[in-house]
Amino acid sequence: MGARPRHWRRWLLIGGAIVLALVAGAAAFLYWPRPPTAISEQDALQSFRDEGTSAAGTIGPAAGVYSYDADGTEKISIGPLPLPTRDIPSTVTDVIRPTDASCWTSTLNLMGEHTETTTWCGSSDGGLVLRGQEKRETVPGFQVGAVTTCDPGTIIASGPTTGGADIRCTLVMDVSGLKLTVDLAGTSTVESGGDVEVGGTTVATRHVVVTLAATGDLAGHWDEEYWLTDAFLPVKVGRDVLLDGPGRFDEKTTLTLRSLSPQT
Secondary structure: OOHHHHHHHHHHHHHHHHHHHHHHHHHHHHHOOOOOOOOOHHHHHHHHHHHOOOOOOOOOOOOEEEEEEEEEEEEEEEOOEEEEEEEOOOEEEEEEEEOOOOEEEEEEEEEOOEEEEEEEEEOOOOOEEEEEEEEEEEEOOEEEEEEEEEOOOEEEOOOOOOEEEEEEEEEEEEEOOEEEEEEEEEEEEEEEEEEEEEOOEEEEEEEEEEEEEEEEOOEEEEEEEEEEOOOOOEEEEEEEEEEEOOEEEEEEEEEEEOOOOOEO
């Protein structure tokens, strides 16, 4: 009678080891680093043509697909799970679509697993306002959606070519059903960015630096800088983002425009 319990205990231990091995194998397959999926210029152009534009803009960049030389990485972790460090593809696209005469959307295709659409509005005297942003990220096993709304979202105050403005935004993230709310507050500063050469053409720019502190469910910073033409087209972009808490989002990216003329 005494041998039977030992027999069953042995098989329970073996069965438990098998289950642990299967779980470990599944986790390794699920979370093993995968290379990012680049969105080609041709794919971005086809998307632009398929969706079209609903308005003709008189303020803002010309509609179409712009290409950037890119360099950078993003590191993401969810809870205790370390997830991949991903290199930004060497070429990324930005799709500009007017929404009315003075506003437009900018869809930045960093990779198939990370796209973001930002709504901007400009004024004839040089003012620029960030209305909001929608971001979609995919990491192995998780879907991340983020919506940012700003009030005030003044990036460049109307009129002056130098100066600054206060910015306050709310970022709401959905990480596979987990809701995270982040408050972003800070300032923008504006100064002359000098002449910048883009594809053999020299263009005058304004250098805009946005510095935001993050508090709430995630803490850290969201810093960006742009070199903008008079039409608010970014010819260079730098980004340094670190949000930490139940999840960690760490991104450093630089973008350099290839041509002032978009593909249409």
